[in-house]
Structure formats: C-alpha cells, structure tokens
Amino acid sequence: MAESAQPLSARARLAVTAGKAAAAVSRAAGRGSGSVIGGRVALKVDPELLSRLAGHLEVVLVSATNGKTTTTRLIAEALRAGGEVVSNALGANMPAGITSALSAGATARFGVLEVDEKYLAGVARDVTPRAIALLNLSRDQLDRAAETRMLAERWREGLQGSKATIIANADDPLVVWAASSSPDVIWAAVGQEWKDDAWSCPACGGVLHRPDAVHWQCGECGFGRPAPSWVLSGDTVVDPHGTPWPIRLQLPGRANKANAATAAAVAAALGIHPQVALERMQSVAAVAGRYDVVQHQGRDIRLLLAKNPAGWLETFSLIDPPPAPVILSVNARGADGTDTSWLWDVDYGRLAGHPIAVIGDRRLDLAVRLEVAGVQFRVCETLDEAVQMLPQGRIEAIANYTAFQDMRRIVGN
Numbered sequence: 001m002a003e004s005a006q007p008l009s010a011r012a013r014l015a016v017t018a019g020k021a022a023a024a025v026s027r028a029a030g031r032g033s034g035s036v037i038g039g040r041v042a043l044k045v046d047p048e049l050l051s052r053l054a055g056h057l058e059v060v061l062v063s064a065t066n067g068k069t070t071t072t073r074l075i076a077e078a079l080r081a082g083g084e085v086v087s088n089a090l091g092a093n094m095p096a097g098i099t100s101a102l103s104a105g106a107t108a109r110f111g112v113l114e115v116d117e118k119y120l121a122g123v124a125r126d127v128t129p130r131a132i133a134l135l136n137l138s139r140d141q142l143d144r145a146a147e148t149r150m151l152a153e154r155w156r157e158g159l160q161g162s163k164a165t166i167i168a169n170a171d172d173p174l175v176v177w178a179a180s181s182s183p184d185v186i187w188a189a190v191g192q193e194w195k196d197d198a199w200s201c202p203a204c205g206g207v208l209h210r211p212d213a214v215h216w217q218c219g220e221c222g223f224g225r226p227a228p229s230w231v232l233s234g235d236t237v238v239d240p241h242g243t244p245w246p247i248r249l250q251l252p253g254r255a256n257k258a259n260a261a262t263a264a265a266v267a268a269a270l271g272i273h274p275q276v277a278l279e280r281m282q283s284v285a286a287v288a289g290r291y292d293v294v295q296h297q298g299r300d301i302r303l304l305l306a307k308n309p310a311g312w313l314e315t316f317s318l319i320d321p322p323p324a325p326v327i328l329s330v331n332a333r334g335a336d337g338t339d340t341s342w343l344w345d346v347d348y349g350r351l352a353g354h355p356i357a358v359i360g361d362r363r364l365d366l367a368v369r370l371e372v373a374g375v376q377f378r379v380c381e382t383l384d385e386a387v388q389m390l391p392q393g394r395i396e397a398i399a400n401y402t403a404f405q406d407m408r409r410i411v412g413n
Contacts, residue, residue, distance in 0.1 A: 008053075009046075009052070011045065011046050012046050012048075012049055012052050012053075014045055014046070015041075015042040015043070015044075015045035015046035015049045016042060016053075016103045018041050018042060018045050019038040019039060019041045019042030019045075019099070019100060019103060020038060020103065021041075022034065022037050022038045022040075022041040022042075023035060023037060023038030023100060026038070033090055033092070034100075035088070035090065035092040035096075035097045035100040035101065036092055036094070036096050036097050036100070037096075038096075038100045038103075039092070039095065039096030039097055039098070039099035039100040040096040042096075042099055042100070042103065043095065043096060043099055049099055050095060050098065050099045050102065050123070050126045050127065051126045051127060053099065053102035053103060053105065054102055054111055054126070054127035054128070057086070057102075057105060057108060057109070057110060057111035057127075058109060058110050058111070058130045058270060059110075059111040059112075059113065059127045059128065059129040059130060059131075060075055060079070060110065060111070060112045060113065060129060060130060060131045060132070060133065060266055060270070061113050061114075061115050061120065061123060061124060061127070061129045061131075061132045061133070061164075062075065062112070062113065062114050062115065062132075062133045062135070063114070063115045063116070063117050063120040063132070063133070063134060063135070063155075064117070064133075064134065064135030064136045064137070065117065065135075065136055065137055065138045065139075065140050065148075065308065065310065066135070066136055066138065066255070066307070066308070066310050066311050066314070067135050067136065067255060067258070067259050068093070068114045068115075068135060069091045069093075069114055069287055069288060069290075070251065070256060070259050070287045070290070071114075071133060071135060071259040071262055071263055072087060072088070072089070072112055072113070072114040073087075073089060073284055073287045074259055074260055074263035074281045074284060075112050075133070075263045075266050075267060076089070076110075076112040077280045077281055077283060077284055078263055078264070078266075078267035078272055078276070078277035078278075078280050078281060079110045079112060079267060079270060079272060080280065081267075081272050081276045081277065081280055082109065082110070082270070082271060082272055083108070083109030083110060084105075084107055084108040084109055084110070085108055085109070085110045085111070085112055086101060086102060086104055086105025086108040086110070086111050086112075087101060087111070087112040087113065087114075088100075088101035088113055088114055089101075089288070090288055091114060091288055093113075093114045093115050093116045093119075094116050094119055095119060095122070095123060095126075098113050098115070098123060101113065110270070111127070113127070117137070117151050117155075118151070118154070120132075120154075120155060120158060120159075121154060121155065121157070121158020121159065122158070124158060124159065124162065124164065125158070128164075129164045130164060130165065130269075130270060131164055131165045131166075131167060131269050131270060132159070132162070132164045132165075132166050132167070133167045133168075133262055133263075133265075133266050134155070134166060134167070134168040134169060134175045134178065134179055135169055135172075135175070135190075135258075135259070135262060136169055136172045136174075136175060136192060136194075136310070137151055137152055137172065137174040137175060137178075137197065138194050138196075138197045138308060138309065138310040139196075139197055139308060139309065139310075139342060139345070140307065140308040140337070140342075141308075141336070141337030141339075148174055148197045149174065149202055151174075152174040152175070152177055152178040152202055153178075153202075155178035155179075156177060156178045156179075156180070156181045157181070159178065159179065159181055159182050160181040160182070161181075161182070161183065162182050162183075162184075163184075164182070164184070165184045165185075165186060165269045166179045166182045166184060166185045166186065167185075167186045167188055167262060167265045167266050167269065168185055168186070168187060168188065169188060169189075169190055169192065169262070170187040170188060170189045170225055170226050170227075170228040171189055171190065171191050171192040171214070171216075171225070172192045172198060173198045173201070173202055173208060173216055173223075173225075174197065174198055174202050176225065176226060177202040177203055178202075185226075186229050186230065186265055186269065187226045187227065187228040187229055187230070188228055188229070188230040188231075188232075188261060188265050189214070189228035189230065189231045189232060190230075190232045190258035190259075190261045190262055191232060191254070191258050193254075193255070193310070193313055193314055193317075194309060194310035194313050194314075195210075196309070196345065197310075198216075201218035201220065201221060201223055202223075203218065203221055203223040204218060204220055204221040204223070206218045206219055206220030206221060207219055207220070229265075230261060230262075230264070230265040231261075232247075232257060232258055232261040235247055235248075235257065237257075237260070237261040237264050237265075237274070237278075239264075239268070239274055243274075245264065245274045245275060245278055246278070247260050247261065247278060247281075248278070248282055249281060249282060249284070250282065250283075250284060250285040251284060251285070251286075251287070251291055252291060252318050253314060253317060253318045254314070254317065255314040255317075260278065260281050263277065263281060264277050264278055264281075289303055289305075289404070289408050289413050290303065290304065290305045290404075291303070291304065292413055293394070294411045294412075294413050295411075296383075296387060296410070296411040296412075297384060297387045297388065299387055299394075299395055300394040300395065301327075301387070301394070301395045301397050301411065302394060302395070302396055302397065303397055303399075303404065303407060303408065303411075303413065304318065304319070304396060304397060304398045304399070305398075305399065305400070305401070305404045306398050306399070306400060307336070307400050307401050308342060309342055309345040309346050312346045312398070313346070313347070315398055316347075316350045316351070318396075319354075319396040319398075320393075320394060320396060322352075322353030322354050323353060323354065323355060323391070323393070324354060324393050324394065324395075324396055325354065325355045325356075325357075325390035325391055325392075325393055325394075325395045325396070326351060326354045326355070326356045326357070326395070326396045326397075326398065327356075327357050327358075327383070327386050327387075327390070327395055327396070327397040327398070327399075328356060328357070328358050328359070328360075328366060328370075328377075328398055328399070329358075329359045329360035329363075329383075329397070329398070329399035329400070329403035329404075329406070329407060330343070330360045330361070330362045330363065330365065330366045330399070330400050330403055331360050331361040331362060331400060331401075331402045331403040331406070332361060332362045332365075333361070333402045335401050335402050336400050336401050336402050336403075340362050340365045340366075343365060343366060343369045344369060346369070347373075348369060348370055348373040348375055349373045349374065349375065351370075351373075351375050352374070352375055354396075355376075355390055355391050356370070356375065356376065356377040356378070357377070357378050357379075357380045357385075357386035357387075357389060357390055358370065358377050358378070358379050358380065358386075359379075359380050359381070359382065359383055359385075359386050359403075360399070360400075360403045360406075361403070363379050363380075364379070367379050383407060383410050383411075384410075
C-alpha cells in the first residue's frame with residue numbers, strides 16, 4: 001500500500017498553484033490544455049515537485065514507441081477497481097506534463113503515467129514506481145530520437161537494480177535486453193508485428209534467428225526470447241497459472257488486445273484480479289480521440305492515429321476492407337519529427353483497392369511514396385475537399401500526430 005498523502009511544503013503548494021494558474025491562462029488563450037506549460041512553471045518554482053507529488057502513490061509507468069497512451073488508459077481503468085487513480089490521460093508524457101497530472105492526485109491511491117521513452121529512467125528515479133510496463137521500441141522521429149538500440153541501452157542502464165516490477169514484452173528483443181538488467185521482471189508474450197528494428201542482437205550485434213513466428217535467438221551469443229508468464233492467445237490472455245481470460249474490448253484490432261493483455265498483467269501485479277481488470281477495460285471506447293467515429297459534412301469518419309512505420313502497419317489491419325474510402329494525412333512539424341524518410345518503410349501497397357485522398361502539410365511527400373507503391377490516390381488541399389471527392393461509405397482517416405490533432409479540431413472532436 002502507498003503511504004497516506006503528506007501535506008506539501010509551502011514551496012510545493014506555491015508551485016502547484018503557479019502551475020495551475022499558468023495552465024488556466026494557456027487554456028483561456030486557446031493554446032491547448034495547458035498541462036505542459038503548467039508543469040514547467042511548477043517545476044521552476046520547486047524542482048523536486050514531481051517526487052513530492054508521487055510520494056503517496058502506487059505508481060505505474062508505461063513506456064513504448066507505440067501503444068503507451070492506450071495501455072495507460074486501460075491500466076488506469078483496471079486499477080480503479082482498487083481505488084482512485086490519477087493519470088496523464090491526454091498523453092502529456094514528459095516531466096512537465098506528468099507533474100501537471102499528479103498535481104490533481106492528492107487523494108488518489110494509484111498514479112498511472114505514460115512516459116516518453118527518452119525520459120523513462122529519469123521519471124522512474126523521481127517517482128519510485130511499483131511497476132513499469134515496457135511495450136516495444138521501434139524507429140520514430142528520426143531527426144531527433146535516439147536510434148532504437150541506444151534507447152534500449154538507456155532503459156537498461158536506467159532500470160538496472162530498480163525495485164519496480166517490470167512487465168515487459170517478451171516478443172521484442174530490444175525490450176527484453178533493456179528489461180534484463182532488472183531483478184524483478186514479468187514477461188508477457190503479446191506479439192510484435194513490426195520486426196524491422198530487431199534483426200540484430202542488442203547484446204552483441206549478431207544476427208537474430210527466428211525459427212518460427214514466435215521464437216527468436218541470437219546465433220552468436222545465445223541471447224533469446226525468455227519464457228513468458230502471460231501469453232496473448234487470440235481473444236484471451238493466459239495468466240501464469242494457465243487460466244485463459246477473455247478480452248472483450250470496444251477498441252479495435254490485435255494491437256489493442258496486446259495492450260489489454262499487458263494491462264491485465266500490470267493490474268495483477270498491483271492486486272487486481274484479471275477478470276475484474278479486463279471487465280473494466282470494456283468501458284474504454286476511444287482514447288484521446290483515437291478510434292472515435294465522428295460526423296462531418298454528413299459523412300461518418302473514423303479517426304485513426306499512426307505516427308511511425310510500426311503504427312501504420314497495425315492501423316492498416318484495422319480499416320474496413322476495400323472499397324472503403326481512406327484519407328491519409330501527414331505533417332512534419334516539431335511534435336512529429338521533421339524527417340519524413342520513414343514513409344518509405346511503410347508498405348502502402350496494402351491500401352490497394354481503396355479510394356484514397358491525401359492531405360496534410362507533407363501531402364506531396366506521401367503522394368510520391370504512393371505513386372511508387374502503385375496505389376491510386378488524389379491529392380487534396382483540405383479535409384473538406386477530401387471528404388467531398390471520396391465515394392460513399394465510412395471514411396477511414398489515418399493521420400500522424402499533429403495531422404491527427406488538426407483533423408480533430410476541424411471535425412470538432
């Protein structure tokens with residue numbers, strides 16, 4: 001059990017008040033939720049505020065390239081069976097955003113926090129988590145993010161000797177190597193569709209061999225897939241006792257079943273029975289606008305987020321079959337990463353047969369990629385133009401980060 005919340009010092013109380021005031025000003029000015037600027041101001045007033053705010057909480061951290069926002073939401077829903085939860089549900093996952101989120105958690109028992117991959121070790125040091133979920137590592141924001149092997153090494157060094165229980169994906173070699181430095185690891189076999197960042201051994205650089213669809217092992221040093229305690233099997237997750245528990249979600253796709261399986265393992269580590277945890281996850285229908293179906297110009301549009309090659313691969317498996325119309329939107333602003341070379345790692349040939357409209361700041365980059373893939377498309381200036389030119393049927397709108405936010409503002413979501 002976490003300790004009871006201790007009264008904050010005068011400085012910490014001032015920091016929280018200043019942060020909330022800055023956030024309110026940001027919201028009033030129409031500049032977003034204010035969580036980031038609020039956290040930055042609060043941390044300027046009290047640099048130790050994050051650790052003070054987390055002191056009474058049983059903290060769970062979630063980090064990955066893909067799926068951390070959804071998994072964070074699913075874990076939070078599961079843990080509400082055991083008490084009040086505070087969480088950065090809107091995805092502000094760097095220290096400032098996390099600080100803002102925790103400032104609302106004075107009466108909470110649990111803190112469930114999504115953490116940007118680059119900040120995981122530092123945040124873990126500050127908040128002393130009970131559990132850390134590590135889902136995957138793949139290429140993302142190529143202009144500024146560390147190469148995936150370097151991120152794994154940062155995790156490995158930062159988590160070495162951690163007292164937290166690590167719940168790690170046994171199917172991702174980079175995650176396994178990173179987690180292996182920790183003394184208390186629960187391995188979950190939840191799959192890894194995207195394998196192009198894990199062909200060489202993170203331990204020695206040798207070639208990883210994959211004798212079947214499940215197992216992997218280095219041919220040189222022997223580093224290989226650990227035996228998992230939790231296993232995703234179709235529409236069930238099998239617990240360490242061999243008991244299968246059904247996964248019934250409103251969220252679509254295999255990737256979300258994997259997220260739910262990980263969330264069930266995390267919840268169990270904090271004392272929530274798998275049946276209770278999974279039943280509570282059924283209430284989640286959308287996550288920060290993702291998977292929402294909205295009406296715009298008399299058409300149903302489903303909003304789907306895909307930020308990098310691994311995310312696009314999973315998203316393609318979600319969309320309705322041809323001839324369902326599709327809108328693709330790509331930006332390359334600061335939050336996205338300004339390097340669009342990752343487009344060439346995505347198999348856009350999977351969209352053959354779909355009527356496609358292309359929008360976004362970097363629509364011409366995407367158009368070139370689709371042209372090479374041999375996929376028919378039309379470039380449009382705006383979302384409204386794209387909607388008007390597409391044939392009848394529910395539109396699947398796939399966008400990267402800031403393009404997704406642009407789309408949400410236009411449709412009023």
